[in-house]
Amino acid sequence: MADWKLLERLCTARGISGNEDEVRNLILGEIEPYATSVEITPLGSIIAFKKGERRPKTKLMLNAHMDEVGMIVTDITDGGLLKFATVGGIDRRVLCGIPVTVGKNVGGVVGAKPIHLLEEDEKEKSVPLKDLYIDIGAENREEAESHVMPGDPVTFDSVFDTSHGMLKSRALDDRAGCAMMIDMIQGDLKYDLYFVFAVQEETGLNGSRTAAFAVEPQAAIVLESTTAADVAGVDRENQVCNVGGGAVISFMDRHTIYDKEYYQMAFKAAKKAGVNCQAKRAVAGGNDAGAIHVSRGGVRTVAVSLPCRYLHSAVSLISQEDFISAQKLVCELADMIAGEG
Missing domain, CATH: 2.40.30.40 (Peptidase M42, domain 2)
Structure with a gap:
């Protein structure tokens, strides 16, 4: 389920905001044989649609950004x-x-x-x-x-290292999320789903804002990485989340008050999938949800993040187990949201 070689290729591809071409071409090569349709927006985001076994009751869009700092x-x-x-x-x-x-x-x-x-x-x-x-x-x-x-x-320039059960590389924010969505597109889906690989998240959420307007989803799952800060010298109450504690579910950040029902549903999805997850213990930061949830008439939105140390630096660190847990949680949560009436 977790393809570390694919993640390495994604993380070592170069693509700061506004220059995502190399990353986009890599992703297109991975998803075009599997997606039902693929569209490139004028800003350069990828909108992929894949038919599942049945039509969803709720039109769901999954989102991860391609760009890096x-x-x-x-x-x-x-x-x-x-x-x-x-x-x-x-x-x-x-x-x-x-x-x-x-x-x-x-x-x-x-x-x-x-x-x-x-x-x-x-x-x-x-x-x-x-x-x-x-x-x-x-x-x-x-x-x-x-x-x-x-x-x-x-x-x-940085390494890609998988030792000690961790993943150390640059651009894990948010190539890890991109890798999860690629895996979903390459597999079998229970419901029709839309996937957005967004540009320019780090400089204003521009890619997700325009892509969400085009897709017109009723609901969205944003896949991200978030600062863990569970390191020496940081008090427990300031650590926000912990590497190794599972996927992180946000109830609010600086741009978004997340859908309360979906927030609770994410924990139920984790339990159903048999994986750990944790609440983000702070109202801080932001991600593509800030643009998506206010698109058109509004989009019910939930964020599933990976706890990540040293975010926005030359080398970040996440747990392999957290990646696998988040992947299973997102698949379960997508089915729960898409299938709800």
Whole structure:
């Protein structure tokens, strides 16, 4: 049920918001032989429809986003260094010394003023974004311009590691959700379902907003990853959720008050599927549900997330067991929602 090789291909494909082509092409290759129909929206989201054994009583859409956080080149200095802006919410504390790829194949590293040249008060602070740069080894502006230009996407380089029952990689948010939906499309469905692989979640929920308008669902399940923070130095009440505790079900975040009946139904689905799940113990963050649940006349929406450490960084971590549990829960929940009258 869990295809780690597929997830590795998804996570190592490069696709910051607005540059999801490589990820989209990979997904299309996986689903086109199985889907009943596939449509690409003007913004680049995939809308896939697959017929099941029967027509649903409730028109259900599943959603996961293809894009990842990253950076974008804004300028090139006379010395050949690249200035950049972040694409999506990245903690600048994790950036110094991180290897990156600019465009498709130009290697670089995020740099800053050497530590031995810092004033004492500077050593205690994270480096402001304006003082960071990407070094691709160019001697001057002219050499750099022969390889890159402003507007080029920048993605983190990272491992894909499956040791110790965990998954460590960049872009698990939300390629893990994409992998779950691909598996559903490739399998047998009890009910007709719509699947949206959305673009530009990290920069404004744009792909899901337009796709939901096109699909006109009555209900939606959003597959996501959410910050676990169950690490040293964080009190239990601030950990939000725990890696290894199963899929995370949200009752509210900064953009969405989730459907109360579906929230309860998710826990029933977990019990029926024989897997663990947990409530998200905070009103924080947000995801594509923020756009979907207010589409047209409104869409009843539930979010099923993976607890994830080090979200929006070069390497995130999730549990393999959580992935499998979430996958089983979502399949059960989809049948329950689609089949309700």
